[in-house]
């Protein structure tokens with residue numbers, strides 16, 4: 001199947017275009033890495049050219065956007081002689097002072113490795129790093145902080161599941177359910193693992209009229225051979241919101257696991273992982289006002305407990321012998337080597353910031369913008 005990068009505009013949530021989806025009927029290649037600039041929105045392209053300047057007077061509307069504009073230092077510049085308006089949040093969001101200050105504080109006062117030093121700085125860094133995990137867990141209503149695994153981004157989180165769980169559980173003839181509306185990051189890891197295991201990927205189509213996932217087709221594809229369903233919660237292309245209740249219930253009926261790609265829901269609406277009922281949820285910190293280089297995998301504790309390590313290194317071990325090792329319980333089992341400490345702390349600050357705005361308010365405001 002060939003892929004297509006559609007230039008269509010996203011509807012409600014200023015969703016970006018760089019995550020292409022597969023359109024089986026069009027034999028066009030969607031991913032043109034070299035042509036990315038031609039797809040940039042004007043503000044994004046302008047932002048690249050601009051150098052910081054003194055800000056022009058800002059619009060004085062009483063909206064959530066106007067109220068929080070002051071929190072984002074990058075917006076306080078003119079681009080092409082006009083106050084910068086940034087609409088490419090689905091690709092990556094800007095960072096508020098609260099997050100920048102958290103990074104500054106960590107690197108200026110507490111920089112140290114975590115979980116391995118006996119000195120004061122290491123103790124502070126470890127406390128803040130683990131406190132950030134607690135903040136993320138509360139933000140998504142995880143049952144425990146042990147269910148939150150730090151990753152570099154959502155892509156790494158999906159790869160973690162595909163390689164750790166997929167390589168151990170998929171065999172020839174098993175089926176993976178994806179859709180034609182997935183981001184590359186949730187499509188390609190399963191392609192790689194399917195090629196290694198002999199599993200087959202089936203793609204749910206979209207409805208003609210609303211471009212939502214075709215639930216009739218989804219139900220037809222589910223069989224006892226289905227082992228995992230990996231679908232986007234809110235589409236970065238179309239803004240369509242998945243009927244997660246139906247998807248999860250039907251998948252679990254046939255014994256399949258469910259991974260939800262929540263990259264575009266976690267920053268834009270309240271997300272409660274226990275209510276979603278899936279087995280795994282992934283998101284990227286940089287799309288939710290946090291730093292780059294940090295994201296997370298949420299997994300139900302018993303599911304994570306049953307998964308083998310994906311990458312080996314320091315921190316993820318219990319005991320090391322010359323010829324073998326034993327492994328720490330999750331989440332440490334999946335966090336090999338020195339993690340992105342400052343970035344995880346920055347992510348904690350980002351969820352504090354979003355909680356301060358109120359995710360219900362964010363969602364309501366974005367729906368208003370989309371009208």
Ligand SMILES: Cc1ncc(COP(=O)(O)O)c(C=O)c1O
Nearest residue numbers: 019153154155183185236263284
């Ligand atoms: C729906 C969706 N899934 C996954 C990703 C991948 O995110 P990242 O590149 O941060 O891993 C994106 C990024 O645009 C996305 O929009």
